[in-house]
Amino acid sequence: MTNINSDIFTLDPRDENNPGPAMLAPRGSTLDGKVIALFSNNKPHSVELLRMIADVIKERYSIEGIVEHNKGGHQWTAQPEDLIELAKQCHVAIHATAE
Amino acid sequence: MERQNTSSGQLQFSGWEAAQEYHFEHGLTDGLPIVPPTPTKVNAMLDYVGLSGDTVISSEITRKKSFTAEKVAINAVLAGCIPEYFPVVVAAIEAVCDREFNFHASSTSTNGITTMVVVSGPYSDRVEMNSGAVLMGNGNRANATIGRAVNLVKTNFYGSIPQDMDKSTFGHPGKFSFCFAEDLQASAWPSLAEFKGFDSISSTVTIFAANAPLQISIYGDKNPKTFLTATAHGMIGLGPLISEVAVVISPELMAYLDESDWTREQVQEFLFDKTRRPAREWIEWERIDHPESIGDPDQLLGCVSEPERITVVPGGGAAGAFIDIISSWGSSRSVTKEIKVRR
Numbered sequence: 001m002t003n004i005n006s007d008i009f010t011l012d013p014r015d016e017n018n019p020g021p022a023m024l025a026p027r028g029s030t031l032d033g034k035v036i037a038l039f040s041n042n043k044p045h046s047v048e049l050l051r052m053i054a055d056v057i058k059e060r061y062s063i064e065g066i067v068e069h070n071k072g073g074h075q076w077t078a079q080p081e082d083l084i085e086l087a088k089q090c091h092v093a094i095h096a097t098a099e
Numbered sequence: 100m101e102r103q104n105t106s107s108g109q110l111q112f113s114g115w116e117a118a119q120e121y122h123f124e125h126g127l128t129d130g131l132p133i134v135p136p137t138p139t140k141v142n143a144m145l146d147y148v149g150l151s152g153d154t155v156i157s158s159e160i161t162r163k164k165s166f167t168a169e170k171v172a173i174n175a176v177l178a179g180c181i182p183e184y185f186p187v188v189v190a191a192i193e194a195v196c197d198r199e200f201n202f203h204a205s206s207t208s209t210n211g212i213t214t215m216v217v218v219s220g221p222y223s224d225r226v227e228m229n230s231g232a233v234l235m236g237n238g239n240r241a242n243a244t245i246g247r248a249v250n251l252v253k254t255n256f257y258g259s260i261p262q263d264m265d266k267s268t269f270g271h272p273g274k275f276s277f278c279f280a281e282d283l284q285a286s287a288w289p290s291l292a293e294f295k296g297f298d299s300i301s302s303t304v305t306i307f308a309a310n311a312p313l314q315i316s317i318y319g320d321k322n323p324k325t326f327l328t329a330t331a332h333g334m335i336g337l338g339p340l341i342s343e344v345a346v347v348i349s350p351e352l353m354a355y356l357d358e359s360d361w362t363r364e365q366v367q368e369f370l371f372d373k374t375r376r377p378a379r380e381w382i383e384w385e386r387i388d389h390p391e392s393i394g395d396p397d398q399l400l401g402c403v404s405e406p407e408r409i410t411v412v413p414g415g416g417a418a419g420a421f422i423d424i425i426s427s428w429g430s431s432r433s434v435t436k437e438i439k440v441r442r
Binding site: 006007008009010011012013014015016018019042043044073075076077 | 114115135137169204428430
């Protein structure tokens with residue numbers, strides 16, 4: 001029978017290569033002259049929320065334009081090719097969820 | 100020091116109780132005591148499947164995690180598995196990384212689902228899994244610890260820590276363990292493994308992003324159309340166009356299906372047809388996210404989009420005319436992988 005009071009060695013069950021939390025992308029100092037992507041996850045009212053945010057931004061900055069994208073469902077990550085295409089069209093993206 | 104050719108960090112404790120307390124304090128258990136994962140026990144797991152510790156069983160794209168055999172083995176020991184169970188755990192971890200399963204989203208969602216593991220084929224008998232009475236409950240080491248191992252890999256290694264990355268509004272008891280075997284004697288049907296295209300000596304795991312099971316009591320006669328109608332009624336409550344449904348049918352009802360020569364495909368077709376309702380009904384019941392997207396309110400929408408999304412599994416105790424239905428989450432698809440056994 002094992003002596004439950006003797007020293008024992010165990011192995012760590014965690015991911016020891018965890019790179020830590022993701023870093024934020026570099027932030028610009030202004031939205032003036034920028035194209036802004038509104039990136040919806042298709043939850044109810046997410047598009048409306050994004051448009052309201054865009055209206056506020058338009059009041060504060062002279063933006064160049066708005067690009068809307070809807071990834072079609074909140075349950076899936078965005079398709080990489082869609083993100084690449086969106087990145088070509090805009091300088092800044094705003095992602096929103098809503099209910 | 101007990102090194103034994105492992106690469107994971109070693110922890111030293113002054114006895115069994117200290118090891119338990121460390122795992123509790125650091126959130127490395129599901130709230131229940133663990134088996135301390137000593138290098139000896141971990142290596143026994145690896146030896147059984149013939150994998151080196153650094154073998155990558157599978158990789159998950161969203162969090163960029165590579166599930167090494169050693170880390171999976173450590174968590175299998177923690178869960179209380181014996182080496183004979185490890186091929187099942189390995190197959191399940193291989194399955195969760197399939198993109199169709201959408202592991203990351205299903206590990207974070209407020210929906211509170213768990214990874215349900217259904218084992219089909221002769222290996223379930225070899226490791227004495229329970230496919231009979233209380234198959235989804237307590238009392239069988241293989242069922243309990245294989246399912247628990249998958250969940251501990253998810254929390255400890257993948258990082259889906261309750262109340263942190265796991266934002267389940269409610270969760271359900273299957274988050275401790277949700278694993279059972281198909282009853283291969285309950286019907287004349289081919290096994291689920293064969294149904295999925297494997298040969299008769301192969302064993303498989305099929306994983307689902309599973310909500311809590313809903314049990315349907317059957318009060319009608321032996322006619323399959325009668326008790327499957329009751330089942331369809333339960334499925335309608337799950338909502339339209341959900342990704343998949345698993346339907347577990349008790350041996351008593353399986354006998355009635357056999358007597359009537361009903362095939363698995365017929366059960367799928369019947370349930371699919373019976374749950375189809377006009378879109379306007381679903382809209383009236385407030386079960387559609389974007390009703391404005393429905394062009395024709397009279398179009399028929401089913402609980403699922405096609406019969407193949409209904410997985411039918413014989414199982415359960417000999418007594419009782421019951422059917423369990425388990426809905427899968429969101430867009431997640433079930434995934435089947437072969438259990439690779441060294442023969």
